[in-house]
Amino acid sequence: MESQFAALLRRHRTAARLTQDELSAVSGISVQAISTLERGTRRYPQPATVAALADALKLTGDQRAALSAAASRRGKTDRPAPPEPSSAVSPRQLPFASGDFTGRVQELAELSRYLIDSPAVSVTAITGMGGIGKTTLAIHVAHEVAEHFPDGQLYLDLRGFGLGPPLEPLEALTYLLEDLGEVPPADLPTAASRFRTALAERRLVLLLDNAADHEQVRQLLPGAGGCAVVVTSRRSMAGLGCRQYHLGEPPLHESIEMLRRISGRADAPEDECAEVVRQCGGLPLAIRMAGARLASRPSWPVAHLADRLADGRRRLDELQLDDSGVRATLVLSIEQLAGSDDPIDVQAVSMFALLGLAESPDLTAELAAALSDSPEPEAETVLERLVDVHLLTTPTPGRYRLHDLVRVAAREFAEQTLSAEDRLAATTQWITRVRAVVWRASEYAGHGVTRTNWLDEEWLKGADDLPTQDDVLGWLDTERSGLVPTIQRATIDQPALAVQVAVGLNAYYALRRAWLDWLQVNEAVLRLVKGGPDRIAEGLVLHDLGAAHAELDQYQEAVGPLRQAVDAADKSGDGNLQALCLSSLSHVLERTGRTADGIPYAERAREIGLRLGIPPRAAWACLALGMLYLKTGAADAARRHFDEALGLLVEPGLERYRGMIAQNIGVSYREDDQYELAGASLRQSLELYRQAGAAIQQAEVLNELGKLCLAQGRLDEAVTHQSEGLAIAGQYGDWLCEADIRKTLGEVRLLQGRLPEARREWRIALSIREQHNAHGTAELRDLLNLP
Template identity: 80%
Template sequence: MESQFAALLRRHRIAAGLTQDELSAGSGVSVQAISTLERGTRRYPQPGTVEALADALHLDPDQRAALASAASRRGKTGTDKQRPKPTVAASPRQLPFASGDFTGRVREMDLLTKHLLNAKGVSVTAITGMGGIGKTTLAVHAAHQIADHFPDGQLYLDLRGFGIGPPLEPLDALTYLLEDLGETPPADVATASARFRTALADRRLVLLLDNASDQEQIRQLLPGSGGCAVIVTSRRSMAGLGGRHFQLGEPPLDESIEMLRRISERPDAPEDDCAEVVRQCGGLPLAIRMAGARLASRPTWPVAHLAERLADGRRRLDELQLDDSGVRATLVLSIEQLAGSDDPVDVQAVTMFALLGLSDSVDLTSALAAALSNSPEPEAVVVLERLVDVHLLATPGPGQYRLHDLVRVAARELSEQMLTEPDKEAANTRWIKRVSAVVWRGSEYAGHGVTREKWIDKEWLAGADDLPTAEDILAWLDRERPNLVGTVQQAAQLHPMLAIQLAIGLNAYYALRRAWLEWLQVNEAVLRLVSAGQDRVAEGLVLHDLGAAHAELGQYEQAVTPLLRAVEAAEASGDGNLQALCLSSLSHVLERTGRITDGIPYAERARAIGLRLGIPPRAAWACLALGMLYLKTGATEAAERHFTEAMDLLVEPGQEKYRGMIAQNVGVAYREAGRYDIAGKALQEGLELYRLAGVAIPQAEVLNELGRLRMAEGRFDEAIAFQSEGLAIAGQHGDWLCEADIRKSLGEVHRAQGRLPEARREWRIALSIHEQHDAHGAAHLRDLLAST
């Protein structure tokens, strides 16, 4: 068991906010001697040493006496029968020094002190949070704040739940507490606990139990009756302890900046530079304190210079480390406490923590953890929740997990220490292959298309057998969507071929969710990997998808170059379908940029290839593109001829949906050309074809287009009727993107009628949907709301 003197010295130093170096400078005792004393290696400090340390720590008389007493009985245990009779301390005053640079926590202090003062009978309050978040500092300041209301004194005990050596056993803790109350401690925990409750029954005092390892360590130390206020701090959850719980998070930015300025002794430091230092510290009070101390000891450093040094993630923890009290040391204590546990889940949590350090994903999920650890997902959840319990992981929502920025750095360091290169590669490969399997299974449900169908390896789908339906696949991808771009980017560094495979497979999912920016990002991530020309089909697909993503974002000029390169790669590949696809997309983009005559030859080539290869859908889409191009030139007869040919190419049974898509696009083209009569007939035909095909959401989309047509004609009631019908279908089938589109159009109809409140209501709902699902189009809706 660690000596009481070592524990007392360390907790007084930490409570005072001093490093070992700073305590050495203030006391004249060497850093080596202080370190030896805190580790318990040096067992009998001289009285002069104890006095010097007490002076530097600004201890009050009672605290000095306790420190001296602990030094004189070093090495004794709670069962030592030669123990001298304890000194009676009827009204102990053991609270550590309250640091003078305590800043912020205004809301927490207010809630905490009010609760402690207003509670009836015994009150138990737990303050939990990750290491370095400021639990002890807050508890000490709150205890000092209320001390005058508890006339029988204050007891303080560091339970050593996270620190050097094992946690304090309940019997040892009770021994210290009883002696400090002038009681003789018995030899067994049950009797000691009962005597402690008796000793407190008629007292009103503050009991601060700091750094608890878990709830079981605390239970025997709680008063049974009376008017005591108990404050417990721990890195573990204390949900089962009862009483009030405060889970401490990062303080607000303004409080953090004020703290940095006070500790660094730079009250006028530039706010932006201070904010950047705070951001690099992840808002963690201990890290901010370390950063402030570093600036105070380096008065020639601008704050911006420290911010630049902290920006290097590889050495960030080094910058925030002063002797043994820095951020790294604090986080390591949590990890070591898990590693030394007898609970196998705790031990598994250490490995899981290291594995999570391999991921670049901001949001971590149980699926990711299961793949990295090669374990069933329910088992991974148990381990993840254990990391949450010790505040090494945060959980922003059910099934969602997140690493604090500095904790992520520590996880990466641990992964470097614990895991071999083959271990790391195997873990990353499992995750990338898992994502790829789900992505390609989703592509299969949507229909790969001719080129992707020939390009894929069916073995890629084998890792998604536990997701049997399209709904399961889509739900999984929606949960993992925040990680997908990062996964492709990381795979591009670690597994180039898997990265290409994953990026090409994401086409169907991103098209369904209209996540055009993310689609752009994944193709940009692998562009350099396919540019070597070894797989011209892959190169053509990536370049085509990159250009198509630009086009969907309205960036038509930026789409031209990748689509020209896609045509070149497709021609070199010998894949005629891919060539026709790229030519059709290029002709569409050129039409949108106003280069009509440039686009016609590309569409003609696409039509010829589709007809030659006997791929009616490809030829039909080329005919549609030609019709749109000729309509823009005023050649209405040529346009009508090509539109008719497009429909005639899709006459086989089962192609009603695709005929509906052609008719819908023809209707939109005629509406944009001002030919409302023809547009109405085409859109109605599209609606009937969709109904015949039994597809619901396309019906809602074409109803919205009919509503926009009627609005252009000034027939507002009919417009609202069409769009309301479409809105009902979208709501019934849960297509939130379609709902948002229709609500945007409804708002435009209301605005055209002069009904601005109704218009703004629809746009606000549409904006909320876009923001909730991070969908493209939110910026335009914000502009609409700002302009009305």
Template identity: 70%
Template sequence: MESQFAALLRRHRIAAGLTQDELSILSGISVQAISTLERGTRRYPQLSTVRALAGALRLDPDQKSALDAAASRRGRAKPRSPAAEATEPPESTEDETEDETEVQAVQEAAEPGPPQQNREAVSPRQLPFASGDFTGREQEIEDLRRYLSASPGVSVTTITGMGGIGKTSLAVQVAHRVAEHYPDGQLYLDLRGFGLGPPMEPLEALTYLLEDLGEVPPVDLPTAAARYRTALAERRLVLLLDNAANHQQVRPLLPGSGGCAVLVTSRRSLTGLGGRQFYLGEPPLHESIDMFRRISGRYDAPADDCAEVVRQCGGLPLAIRMAGARLASRPSWPVAHLAERLADGRRRLDELQLDDSGVRATLNLSIEQLAGSDDPTDVQAVSLFAMLGLAAAVDLSAPLAAALAQLPEPEAATVLERLVDVHLLTTPGPGRYRLHDLVRVAAREFAEQTLTEDERRAATTRWLQRVAAVVWKASEFAGHGLTRERWLDPGRLDAADDLPRQEDVLSWLDHERPALVPTIQQAVRDHPGLAVQLAVGLNAYYARRRAWLDWLLVTEAVLPLVEEGADRIAEGLVLHDLGAAHAELNQYDEAVAPLRRAVAAADASGDENLQSLCLSSLSHVLERAGRSTEGIPYAARAREIGLRLGVPARAAWACLALGMLHLRTGAAETAERLFAEALDLLPDPGQRRQRGLVAQNVGVAYREAGQYSLADRALRHGVELYRAAGADVQEAVVLTELARLRLAEDSLDSAARHLGQALAIAGQHGDRICEADVRRLLGETLHRQGELADARREWRLAYAIHTQHAIPIPADLQANLEFG
């Protein structure tokens, strides 16, 4: 016969974390007596026994009353008739009963009998209330509903996501909607995987579930799991296992056969369970706004203000709910005022807190669960989480984590994946990691609470020194230039010894590129010296990748650190790069002022090579801005300095700039003489690449001046020089310029041939930026040939490359896609 008292006693003992031996010591009741009570052999103990057990278990008044009722014959589930009650033998004394049950326990241990079966089926209805203000998620609900309703056998669906994302709310909604397909009821159990206290043990969970099914739970896990599977084999019900810790906790709770639908929610990925894995992300913006309006009661609030609140909440449903509740309790607050308060990152979590609940408390549970784990990787994940709070970048990586935490990179990658498993990180792409906005705030708080100021500074310094070493190694491969080479401390390169090849360096920087700008912007505040080192060294990498906007942002960020400071060379280099970045973005008027100031800083520094560089760049910008006459004196001075220094490359570039200025003013013969001088200054075979660059620019200048035959000769010369130098990608660039010349001459077939050659070279070398230029021009060629569909395809491919590589989209490409 089943014993309600046995089930309650076992449940309270397990919840208290006590063994039978420990409960015996605390209560004064023998272990044998407790054992027989939990097995139901002795169903109605003395009142003194019940009170001793209740006191040892520290039960509250309601729990004590329930235990008293279960111990009484009058508290049985099926009341006996008065006649039967009258014939019940009097209860024996406690000592006598314990003596009898000890003997019986020994007999049962020697000859175990079959488990007792329930007399009648129980159909539980345990699903929590489905909130009336639940908003959105209709697509997810329909997807899950359709999947569960169509499953003929046992189906297991795991809903995972970060804390506060709405896993339980979604699971409850889905369970209610499919309940009609499961006539034998619904079971719900909170497994306490993330919360106060330890997660529920599988045996304790099975005890609850078996009791709710009307079964008598045994005291060992294998028997309990087998009896549980038997109880579910002939039933069709919904089982919602909420807040699971890991797949080891859940696996014993899964039906073995039958037609049950199992929904499991967890903050940890539970791939070990099999079944369907359903990751729950942030809802769409319109659903989040609807939710916020409903909870706050501001149905007519401006959409932009509501959207800003949602954005400050990171789209997290729990945060939106807290923000809405906060606004509902403050009817005088406009929505915009709450958005303004939330904009302060340091107090944002305070605004999203209600009593002991809220976003901060929810996120802290995930950290506490990792910290309490016996798995060393979980413990490492807690330390790394604090370190990640120091990073300014949105996108994170294993190299960054390794530098911050002083871990080998493979080990750092393993720990990052563990943080993904518990949904404290997301992974937008292979090797890329990202903190949710509110998780970032929590990580920063955690870092401030657990790390000293010296530890925080040491961690960020390690990362910046690593980035600086790789940046300057890229510059070394490209050729620093005399001024940067003299300014460089060679020791900066030591931290990049593990990247011996240029392709290794470029690949590393490509992977870390999203983090470079925010990293330097943060370093301006915390590590100004390293910020300047990084900015000055980045010109080679940014020029190679045409990352002009990034270059502009970096130089603007560090400029206040070097303006009119002691290091006039650093000031000149930063101002020069700022002007050059503007020029590459075709912002020639904006480039003039910083380049004039760069010339002044270079003059003050006494570095003549830097003077020649800044003067040449300023003259080129003035030529592009249509102020050629104004630019001639600067280029002439740059040429004179370069010749006096005996630096051929510097003198050649100044001659080229001066020749382009004279060509613009109509002095064609002077321009031709200067172009020839520029080439003559670079006679060595090792200078073919530089000669090719001069020839390329001369060809472009002649084409823009309408002198097509001279342009053709110069560009073909550039192709020959690049080909001889083995500079394949540069050859493709000149072929593209030749195609532009052919388009100007209306030789469309010839233009298409040059572009085909260039596209093949770009594809062979994987140079997507060159490919984008070729496809953009190929689209124009096809369009003029009447191949409109093919033209649009090329333009779309070019647009996609520009977008993927964060390259500013040319105005003509944008216009062609819109109107072509």
């Protein structure tokens, strides 16, 4: 801890505008001795040295006595007793309140009301990330309430985050006591006691800005009286036991108003301003920097700055003015951690760099543990420390998030502090873990013959801690938001791993009906396999790309990839892959109305499936043929192929596949208005699923039966089927199946003349799909807009 003598000597020298060399020349004390005294290496100089320094600094009687006391080992001198506090000392130390301060209306009102209404000492800590506007808000609040605190306002920058060490509590108390007209004692307990005494009869505002932690502040608080204390810090102040006020980003309209005011462009287009605010992550300091840049460049349109900010590689450069700006502010938080004696703080610095390698907007302890090669509980402890200093937020328990600009800073920090080898090792460890879990999910669903043959069993290692299907799916649900960006990034640094994960994801994405995610991962890896030596990988990626388009009802867009998939499959020589791609292409052609074109592909798929002796593959081809012939009006041919498809799956253990075939047959008949045949097939499918114990599929078929009853006008029966399906979907937690059923149930309620109930079902369905980023939200919004 820095000695009080060192702090006092440095303060008096600085106030006298003397360098150490100049003080040496005036006092006759060597520069080396003065430097040693100011560093605190020598704590108790000789009285003659103290006297020489006091003379040179032209100290008053009280100042000379305080310096002598600080130099005494006993903290006592022959100085006169300190004077009684003078009621005339009424400091007015609040810094200038910025004239371009904008917004924070609610925060100003809440904080002001709390400070004014508190009958005794009130302590409020405003916390938040660097640049969020804590000090600016605190200064405005203090000015707002100043008239209610007639004994003045004290302000002290505790230098918790900045150049140089934070103020020691004794040094801070020395400043505060002198500002109140008190003579500061030489030891901390006495100084704290005298400060509390000085404030006991006063009613003033004390603004302690930029605190390092709660320990720095604890001795600076009044004990009694009517003072209002406002503390600002990037760290949590929970240890003080005071009221914590976490400051977040202001609402968009306030941010736009702030940008316009600072830039001097009151009429700047709202959409362009909103884009600049978005690129600034809503951070007030960044918006201030952006506004200042626009103000100094009157020829720049706001849209031009938005375009420049869109380049993440130079975004922090655009938000920097001289030595101040977003980058400098965030670096201070890292430096404060790095300079700490707490090992968790030091670990947090390393973790911050590693988090810069993550592509996911949402972070988990699992991800942090993989990147840092540490146990998950330890990683979580370090993440929570980053939350404490507001470099991370935690939107929900167990999940963490980097602010957009903090993410950019973390990436820069990773590039500066980690070698290319270390960065690659960390990300490889994570994506290897993802690959293991992805293929474990595929294993539970049944890989399919081609994927089984292509799979390397080594890829499954690393997921043994997830013993059940629910564990695997739960893990993927947690990490889902990061899968697409992780694969997109891996295509650059780990292309082989990127392809392996993408091909394995089909089972999980199909189960969750995450068709857009499926489309994006296959688009990302396509260039890695297109025309390459691994024709099976090329065929699978092209097939999955086309299938994803088809699931999104983008049938025209699906045709091209599926034609290329057939070509890659032919070159691979893998008959099962050929049959898969041919069947999918025939289905897409049928959906685009080109039934005649689709029949030859389905015929060929059927022949390959029969020749290879793979009943499910041949059955799917027969199903496709039946659907094609039904569209051409060849009902007998269609029924013949439907019957053949079901007949291929009579062996025990194939009930689930047979149920899927029967379900698709029923849907085809319903779309062809052959309701009796549709009902028979759907009921057959329901019975087969029950035999197979396939609960969720039962819910899906019950929904299809509800749609059939809806088409026939049997509305009460439709509700019965859909209610049963809802119960099953809810029991097994299949949210997307629930959303599908609620959509149909809403359509039934609409026809029953019960529009409020219909809208209720559609709102729930929309909420579910939005929550899980699922396809079909636009259609539900259209339904909700019905008059």
